[in-house]
Amino acid sequence: MNDTKKNNSIIQKSAIAAIATPVGEGGIAVIRVSGKDAISLVNKAFQGRDLTSLDSHTVHFGKIIDKNKLPVDEVLVTLFHSPRSYTGEETVEISCHGGVLVTQKVLETILSLGVKAAEAGEFTQRAFLNGKLDLDQAEAVADIIHAKSIKAVDAAHQQLEGKLGDYVRTFRQQIIDATAMIELELDFIEEDVEFANKEQLQKLLEDVDAELTNLLDTYETGRLVKDGVKTVLIGRPNAGKSTLLNTLVGSDRAIVTEIAGTTRDTIDVDWNFDGLLFKLIDTAGLRETEDLVEAEGVKRSQKAFEQADLVIYLKDLSQAFTEDERKEIAAFQKRAGETPFILIGTKADIEADREWRTEFDLKISAVEEENIKALKTLLKNRALENKHYDASSLLVTSSRHRDALQKTKEHIQAALTGLENGLTGDFLSIDLRAALNELGTVTGEITNEHILDSIFSRFCIGK
Template sequence: MLSNEGSHHNLDSPSEPTTQAYPIVAIATAPGNAGLAVIRASGRGVFERVQACFKSDRLIQAGSHTVHYAKLIHPVTQQFVDEVMVTKFVAPASFTGEDSVEITCHGGYLVTQSVYEALLAAGLEAAKPGEFTHRSFMNGKMDLSQAEAVAEMIHAKSEQGLRAARQQLTGALGEKVHAFRQALIDTTAMVELELDFSEEDVEFADKERLRTLLKDLDHGCSHLLDTYETGRLIRDGIKTAILGQPNAGKSTLLNALIGQNRAIVSPTAGTTRDTVEADFSIDGVYFRLIDTAGIRQTTDDIEVEGVKRSQAAMRDADLILWVKDQSKPLGPEEIALQESMLEAKAPVIRVLTHQDLAKDPTLDFANWDLSFDLTTPDASRLGALSDLMIERTLQAEYLNDESTLVTSSRHRQALMEAQAHIQSAIQGLDQSLPGDLIAIDLRGAIQQFGLITGAISNEDVLDSIFSRFCIGK
């Protein structure tokens, strides 16, 4: 039995017809025991195939955005599977732009799998990773940067990462890039029209206005590119290597920051032989703390390997916490470590420990950022360290809801290449190059902007992007 339980209409849904591909189905919720699970299906003929799992034809007759209670049966064995709620979306007013159905069943691996297998038996095909979002993009429901933001939201590890993904999903980046591209398209049309009438000495493109536009676009690209490092760190997390000599207090500092005993602490030098990682969030920013083996000369083969891993962590770090025992002078190994940190080019926060011990008179304390008594970590000093960790790695002006962040290396590369074309066009204007040469750069920039939004795309790029999605999204 299928009965109408209610309806909701999407007033913002487009009215344009969309392309409907073969019908697909996937479990949209994570596996495991839960109160409910959701299975989604989309594509040509999806209503008829899903209808085969019910004893009435009410689903086909029902309107869009209606919800129905039903007893779902296996279409081949006719055995009862589960009591479900079925939500119907008629194209194009759905996530994919196609006819779509979402089935809410009882949670739990076995019952969810049973419902899924019944739908497969009804003639639906198993969806590939990201296929629903791919169809949404192909049907113009979102641009490519928004489609990528769906995956970013799913995989967000921090509040700031989620905020950046959310903003990209709303189209903030796509709208800016689309505006850049459209301005270039309009201008390029005038330049190329002028070429068609070159023998008549007619000027359609105002060269000064074109130069002003290109300089504005150059500035706009620079502004977006300036946000990339902050955007990347917010998305991926800030890899923070804690370095220093044995018994400097590295493991104790990691435990104090995360508020639990993640790393083993011992007065025996060389206790930490391998890197120990822990996740840590400061004001919605995700940090990946890496406690490392103490760096020193040693003949112990295992400890030698640990030191190598410590050096690798330093080279790969976005931030370095250099931990130093204030009761000991700066030795040759620490001087070498300091030089290595300069080569690593990551910002360094210098932390003195063992504040309960007498200070070594040879140390210049003005060169150190903070000091700790790690036997009883002070909450205010830990807070000051946390603030400093954000200050040294992220640009504060981009940590707000108004800033549009570039988080993808693909977007960054396209922006850099678009900017190179724009700067080349400006140089061409300054050198009074003919319009056909300038138009080559203008078209190059248009293409790069189009790669960001998906106005220009190829199957290899799309396959790479959507293969990173989970099945069911």
Template sequence: MSDIIQNQPIAAIATPVGEGGIAVIRVSGRESIKKVNACFRGKDLTDADSHTVHFGKIIKKDGRVVDEVLATIFRSPRSYTGEETVEISCHGGVLVTQAVLETILEQNVRAAEPGEFTQRAFLNGKLDLEQAEAVADLIHAKSIKAVDAAHQQLEGKLGEHIKTFRQQIIDATAMVELELDFIEEDVEFANKDQLRKLLLDVEQEINTLLETYETGRLVKDGVRTVFIGRPNAGKSTLLNTLVGSERAIVTEIAGTTRDTIDADWSYDGLLFKLIDTAGLRDTEDVIEAEGVKRSQKAFEQADLVVYLKDLSLPMDSSEREEIAAFQKRAGETPFLLVGTKLDLELPSEEERIHFDLKISSVDNTNIDRLKKQMKQRALESKDYDTSSLLVTSSRHRDALQKARENVQRAIQALDRGMTGDFLSIDLRAALKELGAITGEITNEHLLDSIFSRFCIGK
């Protein structure tokens, strides 16, 4: 995206393409107001004040009217991108919106690439890099908690916190390197004890942030919840009950579900990615066997496992062993053992296995309790507070981990009495990783990777 630096005018449809009351085309860059004014009939937009709206018509070069529009003027630097910007509100609809955009592009304006408006906002100092990433997170958020986390990052709280202890490392590095300039005079600018304490404090700050990542990941991406159990245990029925639609096919025939079926479900602000799996059993059916294999893989990747047992069937020793094996294999992954078809439950003998809950999807018995238990188990070892900082990006996690490693090496160098030049190398490496989070240190490949996941027009 080298053209960004040259401030070349770009344009894109900023609203979802389709039928609707209004669509918005965004134009940004050098002489954007002049470019739009060339195909706008109404007030002279080049004389318009910033943050004003003007009624007019978009006109083709041959004089044909494309649409009646409202043009909103944003003069630099008081715009989202920091550049001259015009937002054109036209009638919604695929054809008319595209016609307005094409008319704008005819004025020597280039079609924007995905995320290019936000990338320009970052390059022009309107947003830090982690704030720019939060824009995409906010757009793609599928739960209230994900929206809260994105808003927190968009406000720049994470970046401000990282910049604070990054500045401490900068100051310490300056003192260490200043000593190197006066090494022959044997002058000490950096108190080693104070430096060690500072680095230990920074290490703890990084550890605290990294501890929030698992919670942040679940909040952002959703809790990968896998329903497993034997055929006809009620897995598909439960999925349909939770999402409120017939997402999975339900029949009395064992082995109906041949592949994993995914569905998004939001409860109490948290997104769950529900996965219905093929019933667990030995089978000579090649397709069903592949389904069972995929069920096992889904289990291994789960954030929450819900094993369903049909209460209308007696539990034999092999099923007890199967449940125990899955509980053991789950390890630290939260595991719920749920009895299904409570409405058909057989008179039971003394139970030799403990159920977390017994439900009926037919009459909704204990379904609300199950929902609460699913959320509780998913976050049982994770403390989520909307007022606390959350690391939700794997890129941020990786950078923090590398920064911590460099800080730890610097502490070890101090303890071993190594010279300042070795210490400086580790400190500068830590600064580089922390700067990559906020965008103080970037490269073109990193920016392209981040902004390529944005939608066009943002």
């Protein structure tokens, strides 16, 4: 691994360009150009003031002209001098009229000047390499772009503001100090001089271990906030699964008929409630069937159940409970384990007049929208039950960060075990340095090309 962060030194790579806004019909489109001589290169195709003589953070009206001096479009050009730009390099942002053809023509004109087409995430990667962003902040940029809920945006903004990086750096510095004391002691081993107080070192490592545990405990909540709550609707045919899905999302996304077995495959729909994303999965009705297509749908329903973050079992209240159905519900509850399981009675508007031995979490009518509001609140509460979360919560949302923090914790615990067993400083130092490397991969103090390629491949071309 190599330390790829650059301090106080801006690298001006060859100029790159890309469309930075969604391609399509719109009022304005933005084309970003960044890199060595970006301003002077754009100036060759700009009809207006001399861009090379103008101040940073200024906007100028003019025209982009092609190699034959013919106008391509009227534009506004915004200048950012190095290092006061997103990438740290010379940067130009060209605002032209929105539209697929005109935007592409402006980009082609810029590329014809010797500017290279940007790769996915290349602007943000350059920002990281030039020290404008930590690696965790760069990842947060992608998370904001791909966020599908307000809570996911909030979590990404916290990371973009550097809160995770600051938190990680605090106890990384503690480990650095401890390692320095141990290794300094090794230099004076012949003089039998001790620089590291073993009790203080143990206390420090125990504190770091506890902080890592607290941070890792936020991952499950962070995953749900970022990726959404995979919510599976299961039950017997005609229990009202598709009707409930349509009611929650406010549109007819699933086909609803009185014919049992209408849903043959799982249907996935994104639904937001109170800032949290739910990935609703309507499944085929659970029953024995000789229909090969329906049987495959039931098989997929079982698989969706196994991967769920939240399970909703729907029971048709207009139909009597059978003993098989009671056993089925009990079996699903047991199989759900720690996954929240909600038992909902449906068709409450036509509920038969009978005593139920089973305790329902809620009885609803999707058609009449009876108790639907209460159901929505119940879903959110159960999805986040036993998970501390508020708008100010620092969450680990990335599996990469989770893995690095888990490995750090393992090295810290190994060092604690070694300390208790009386291992010498040279052995303790091995685990502490390994812990430092793992923590460094979170913020980017330590990284490699493989990690960077994996991270920035998630980005869109213009970011």
